[in-house]
Amino acid sequence: MLNIEQALEILKENGIHISQQVLYRHLNQGKIKGTIRTKREGWLIDPDDLNRFIEENTEKVEKTDDNANKDEHKVELTKQIEELEGIRTELTGQVEELKEENENLREVMNILLESLIARVSVLNDNKQMVEKNLKLYTKRLDDTIRHDKYLRGILDQNKCEQVFIESIISAFWDEEDIEGFECNLEYLESIGIRYDKVRSE
Numbered sequence: 730m731l732n733i734e735q736a737l738e739i740l741k742e743n744g745i746h747i748s749q750q751v752l753y754r755h756l757n758q759g760k761i762k763g764t765i766r767t768k769r770e771g772w773l774i775d776p777d778d779l780n781r782f783i784e785e786n787t788e789k790v791e792k793t794d795d796n797a798n799k800d801e802h803k804v805e806l807t808k809q810i811e812e813l814e815g816i817r818t819e820l821t822g823q824v825e826e827l828k829e830e831n832e833n834l835r836e837v838m839n840i841l842l843e844s845l846i847a848r849v850s851v852l853n854d855n856k857q858m859v860e861k862n863l864k865l866y867t868k869r870l871d872d873t874i875r876h877d878k879y880l881r882g883i884l885d886q887n888k889c890e891q892v893f894i895e896s897i898i899s900a901f902w903d904e905e906d907i908e909g910f911e912c913n914l915e916y917l918e919s920i921g922i923r924y925d926k927v928r929s930e
Contacts, residue, residue: 730773
């Protein structure tokens with residue numbers, strides 16, 4: 730059996746710091762089993778029951794520490810969750826901004842593509858018009874060249890006729906032979922050459 734001083738020392742060694750009055754109260758309440766044989770000896774405590782009391786209170790302390798650790802860990806986890814929620818909210822906002830920018834870029838690209846298609850269509854139309862005008866101008870140039878050649882041919886023909894007429898007039902012209910001249914004049918008119926036209930030229 731253990732006396733009060735011995736029991737307090739054992740309790741202290743096991744991390745339970747209580748006063749002598751508290752130990753008396755536990756003995757009176759039956760939380761720790763003990764007997765009083767004589768007033769001189771006072772309380773005598775059963776070592777096995779004291780060990781039981783130590784184990785129960787040690788478990789309570791450990792549970793309390795565990796609960797405190799759990800609460801602290803819970804607070805830390807809650808704080809981390811809040812930080813992660815903040816990061817998630819920020820990332821969600823950035824994703825929405827990127828989606829909006831992507832939509833704007835897509836609209837701009839569609840506008841540019843439509844403009845490019847329209848310009849290509851205009852260029853194709855202009856190309857066809859240029860090709861058509863080029864063919865028309867080529868045809869007109871060919872016609873002009875042919876007409877120029879035709880006019881040059883007529884001019885050359887007129888020159889040749891003039892030379893021919895002058896040579897005929899020289900051959901038939903004789904002022905002293907009026908009768909012969911009149912005959913020659915009738916001949917010229919019969920082939921379509923008038924004397925007054927020749928004289929005017």
